[in-house]
Amino acid sequence: MFWTSVARSAPPLPNVAHSLQKLLPKSLPPALQNNPGNLYQVLSRSPSGGVGKHVHQLRWSQNGIEDCYWIVTRSKFKGEGNHGRAWGKLVWRGKEVSEKPERIRGSLKYKWAEGVSKSKEPQPSGLSPSS
Template structure:
């Protein structure tokens, strides 16, 4: 390998940066990974741990600060597949307190 190839290999990252990895984080970190957070479905990790499935927030607007680690988000809550939010979108609570992930919650299968 040439010297140029070796120096390029050192400059290129081996893995994705932490901000782009798909791992549980606070709500704003999860939403700020993509350019458009509107329409994204997110759920709290603890819902899956409590065997609550098909529950999620559908984000209708988001505002970020501190490089996407803090902010405000609004959306509609779907609980066990049913829309719970009536009328307008409402603020999403627990954004910094709990760990969040993309998609609806999935209850783990029970061992038999």
């Protein structure tokens, strides 16, 4: 049969994954990056407006304050997601402080990130992380 011999002699397919990788941008656009920013920038990256997300101020981690975060219950954005208002419940050192949602303060003043605050352990000087 003619068609079977042609199928065997066809050149191999090019590496499609490599070709698609070339079409993608070298770095993600700012809206898709998981970089810290003001509260509204962090929340506006998610399709739900951040509702249900845990967010914390980076300074809490830098000061060794662990297991603290806000659970976002509502958000309203202005100015392409750089400004607005957000409400949530505060969890401080593992215990819920807020009985009902309250306005989240310091949203433009401090840097925020998704997740729960974790203490940053200082590396002893002169030692590498692998030792």
